[in-house]
Amino acid sequence: MDVLIYLIPIALFLGLLGLAGFLWSLKSGQFEDLEGAKWRILEDDDLDVPAEKKTSES
Amino acid sequence: MNVHARDWDAFVTPAEEGAVHMDLAVEGITCAACMGEIERGLSRLPGIRKARVNLTSQRLAVDWDTGQTGADEIVAELSRLGYTAHPFDPASQKDRQDQTGKNLLRCMAVAGFAGMNIMLLSVSVWSGNATDITPETRDFFHWLSALIALPTVAYSGRPFFKSAFTALRAGRLNMDVPIVIGVTLAVGLSLIQTMQHQHHAYFESAVMLLFFLLVGRYLDHNMRGRTRSFAENIAALKAEVAARIGADGSVREVPLSKIESGDMVLVMAGDRVPVDGVVVDGRSEIDQSLVTGETVLHPVGKGTQVYAGTLNGDGTLKVRVSAATGATLLDEVNRLLETATQAKSLYVRLADRAAQLYAPIVHGAAAVTFAGWMLAGADWQPALVIAISVLIITCPCALGLAVPAVQVVASGQLFKSGVLLNSGDAIERLSDVDTIVFDKTGTLTTAEPCLLDKAQLSDELLALAGRLALSSRHPLSSALVKASGALRPFGSVSETPGAGIETTVDGFALRLGSPAFCGVPDAEIGALLMMHPGASVIAVKHGAEPAVLLPLRQSLRQDAVAVMRELSGLGYQLEILSGDREGAVRAVADELGLANWQAEVKPGDKIAHLEVLKQQGRKVLMVGDGLNDAPALAGAHVSLSPVTAVHLSQAAADAVFLGDKLQPVADALQISRRARRAIEQNLWISALYNVVAVPIAVAGLVTPLMAAVAMSASSIAVTANALRLRWGDGGSTRTEL
Numbered sequence A: 001m002d003v004l005i006y007l008i009p010i011a012l013f014l015g016l017l018g019l020a021g022f023l024w025s026l027k028s029g030q031f032e033d034l035e036g037a038k039w040r041i042l043e044d045d046d047l048d049v050p051a052e053k054k055t056s057e058s
Numbered sequence B: 001m002n003v004h005a006r007d008w009d010a011f012v013t014p015a016e017e018g019a020v021h022m023d024l025a026v027e028g029i030t031c032a033a034c035m036g037e038i039e040r041g042l043s044r045l046p047g048i049r050k051a052r053v054n055l056t057s058q059r060l061a062v063d064w065d066t067g068q069t070g071a072d073e074i075v076a077e078l079s080r081l082g083y084t085a086h087p088f089d090p091a092s093q094k095d096r097q098d099q100t101g102k103n104l105l106r107c108m109a110v111a112g113f114a115g116m117n118i119m120l121l122s123v124s125v126w127s128g129n130a131t132d133i134t135p136e137t138r139d140f141f142h143w144l145s146a147l148i149a150l151p152t153v154a155y156s157g158r159p160f161f162k163s164a165f166t167a168l169r170a171g172r173l174n175m176d177v178p179i180v181i182g183v184t185l186a187v188g189l190s191l192i193q194t195m196q197h198q199h200h201a202y203f204e205s206a207v208m209l210l211f212f213l214l215v216g217r218y219l220d221h222n223m224r225g226r227t228r229s230f231a232e233n234i235a236a237l238k239a240e241v242a243a244r245i246g247a248d249g250s251v252r253e254v255p256l257s258k259i260e261s262g263d264m265v266l267v268m269a270g271d272r273v274p275v276d277g278v279v280v281d282g283r284s285e286i287d288q289s290l291v292t293g294e295t296v297l298h299p300v301g302k303g304t305q306v307y308a309g310t311l312n313g314d315g316t317l318k319v320r321v322s323a324a325t326g327a328t329l330l331d332e333v334n335r336l337l338e339t340a341t342q343a344k345s346l347y348v349r350l351a352d353r354a355a356q357l358y359a360p361i362v363h364g365a366a367a368v369t370f371a372g373w374m375l376a377g378a379d380w381q382p383a384l385v386i387a388i389s390v391l392i393i394t395c396p397c398a399l400g401l402a403v404p405a406v407q408v409v410a411s412g413q414l415f416k417s418g419v420l421l422n423s424g425d426a427i428e429r430l431s432d433v434d435t436i437v438f439d440k441t442g443t444l445t446t447a448e449p450c451l452l453d454k455a456q457l458s459d460e461l462l463a464l465a466g467r468l469a470l471s472s473r474h475p476l477s478s479a480l481v482k483a484s485g486a487l488r489p490f491g492s493v494s495e496t497p498g499a500g501i502e503t504t505v506d507g508f509a510l511r512l513g514s515p516a517f518c519g520v521p522d523a524e525i526g527a528l529l530m531m532h533p534g535a536s537v538i539a540v541k542h543g544a545e546p547a548v549l550l551p552l553r554q555s556l557r558q559d560a561v562a563v564m565r566e567l568s569g570l571g572y573q574l575e576i577l578s579g580d581r582e583g584a585v586r587a588v589a590d591e592l593g594l595a596n597w598q599a600e601v602k603p604g605d606k607i608a609h610l611e612v613l614k615q616q617g618r619k620v621l622m623v624g625d626g627l628n629d630a631p632a633l634a635g636a637h638v639s640l641s642p643v644t645a646v647h648l649s650q651a652a653a654d655a656v657f658l659g660d661k662l663q664p665v666a667d668a669l670q671i672s673r674r675a676r677r678a679i680e681q682n683l684w685i686s687a688l689y690n691v692v693a694v695p696i697a698v699a700g701l702v703t704p705l706m707a708a709v710a711m712s713a714s715s716i717a718v719t720a721n722a723l724r725l726r727w728g729d730g731g732s733t734r735t736e737l
Helices: A004-027 A034-040 A051-058 B032-043 B071-081 B099-130 B135-156 B157-168 B176-195 B202-237 B327-341 B350-375 B379-393 B397-416 B426-430 B440-444 B459-470 B475-484 B522-531 B560-569 B581-594 B602-617 B628-635 B647-652 B663-698 B705-729
Strands: B019-027 B048-054 B059-065 B084-088 B240-245 B251-255 B265-266 B277-281 B285-286 B298-300 B316-319 B419-421 B435-438 B445-451 B493-496 B500-505 B508-513 B537-544 B548-556 B575-576 B621-622 B638-642 B654-658
Touching: A004 B099, A004 B135, A034 B032, A034 B663, B019 B426, B032 B071, B032 B265, B059 B071, B071 B084, B071 B663, B099 B135, B099 B202, B135 B157, B135 B176, B135 B202, B157 B176, B157 B202, B157 B522, B176 B202, B176 B379, B202 B316, B202 B397, B202 B654, B240 B445, B251 B285, B277 B500, B277 B663, B327 B602, B327 B628, B350 B379, B350 B397, B350 B654, B379 B663, B379 B705, B397 B419, B397 B426, B397 B663, B397 B705, B419 B663, B426 B638, B426 B663, B435 B440, B435 B602, B440 B445, B440 B548, B440 B581, B445 B475, B459 B475, B459 B500, B459 B537, B475 B537, B475 B548, B522 B537, B522 B548, B548 B581, B560 B575, B560 B647, B560 B663, B575 B581, B602 B621, B602 B628, B621 B628, B628 B638, B628 B647, B638 B647, B654 B663
Parallel strands: B435 B575, B435 B621, B621 B638, B638 B654
Antiparallel strands: B019 B059, B019 B084, B048 B059, B240 B251, B240 B265, B265 B316, B277 B316, B285 B298, B419 B654, B445 B548, B493 B500, B500 B508, B508 B537, B537 B548
């Protein structure tokens, strides 16, 4: 049972980590537009598409 | 598109590092492609720091450097991309960040994560109790659970503590009171049992209960927030702004909240009058249908009182905003509205009624259990433990979810059929209704006038008249444009103010305007008005051909007849109460086949009539849009108003419906009846659950594992029953009642 000394703090830490992650995502506005977020993953803006885009922009 | 500059300072708010921020409601964002198009389009402008579209609320947030670009360029770029955008008045947007929703979500997250960790420990204890756990390990696990549970309950329980405290202080009982008692006792008992090295503790029950209830509460809040933000968008798109004439004669568009009494406001032809005031300069005709329900146009000139919400005709007016003098129609409406709101009996929600029944029974059962075990010779301490376990097992988990779960699903259904709820208990009150009172103008009929009779008009002449009408901003002209579908205006058009417009086509004069302008004798107009009572008449004349008269009137909503038949088929009693003249009301009532109608009703009389119906024990649904309906909307048992209604009426109504059809009214009644049934079923499910669980608890046989399983099972049963509303018939209407 000595292994509990490690396991329980690890379990609690992981739980807190999950909670902190959730609160961070809430604070940074990731829950404000759930409808938009599911479409944004399909946008290609973040890809570094070469040449053509840059020339048309400039 | 505006002829005068907008005063943007009133709409933007300063952001960090010298940038400014503005929120806009954007019309026409329907898909993800629009989102990308707008964001890319705007980021091409110089000085834009951030442009982000929120697809859920159909809004755009922009941050930019004032030095490099301006709000005008942003709106211009949006309209070049094909989107109409209107800024939000920051004054009307108090709750932009939705603090309550975020707070609930945070509470829910804490309860959820804490619940998972405690459950991890609890499952170990339960399996250990059956096998070989040492008392030291069990105590250690219980203390750890307490360490997690106590701060969690203190943090996540706040929404319930607050609401229960408010209710108790007001001398009422609501659902949160038994919830708070249950949670507090569960935690307290567990703490004592932990100290006494007992086998069982109920920490996970308390935290799980909070988690389930917070989920219900958050969903409920979210649904209401969605309705609210949608309503705000509509308000912004209606552009509640006024063109203020400054001291130097410059005209600037400012939000209504910045207009003060004594200001001068410019009202262009064809615009809605934004404020109440007195005409200082100009001459025009005013369509008061939204205010009084009357469809006939009224001439106005210097010194005439005009009301917010009325539609200006073909002249430009300068209006001085007047303070409330206590004598205008608006003042009378406001006074009636106030008394109606005060007189409205406080509606006790089903959930609260259930709580009032539930709390004494459950707490009584616990007391009896304690007394019973004492009499049976048990020590006071085990007797107390059993009594508290009765409270825990009957924990109002299912009861707390029974109503919100149904309300969330039902308001989603209503949202889909175009009904936005203003008040939380509107669904319950809608289901009580047995009588429906309609206003005529703008409710049974459309808000805009349309062409009644095309028979005498050749297609050719209609097309010509429509093209000519494009050059006029008179409200009747826009109806003609719509009827003809004309797109190309004529090049040179001359206007005779207050009479009509004229141009030359194929060498012949083409005239559109008042019958006198086209040389029509009065007798002919009289004959036409016999056929179409209450209609406004204009005429069109081309060359030497005889002039053709065009009757225009607000026509019935296209599905009005069908909806009336459906509603009376379902057993609702239908009535019309209109401020319009008798002939116009009779025509509508005849067409709809309604026997009960009253015309030329004043706002005060509408309330009085509702009062009479109330005395007869009827539950009245009032449907209306005009300023004159506002007090009746507030005074009725429940009320609906179309989205075209004046602001005051929308605020007074319990729900708002969208679109040109009347079907949402029938849908709302239908959905609310089914929701009511589902709520009642849910309350019975939780009652049944208690009937089974309480005897087990009274007998002292409950373990924490049983409490956890029972709680989850009853919550799932109640939620599933609520979801059945959606599966039932896919949101379509017309089924069994």
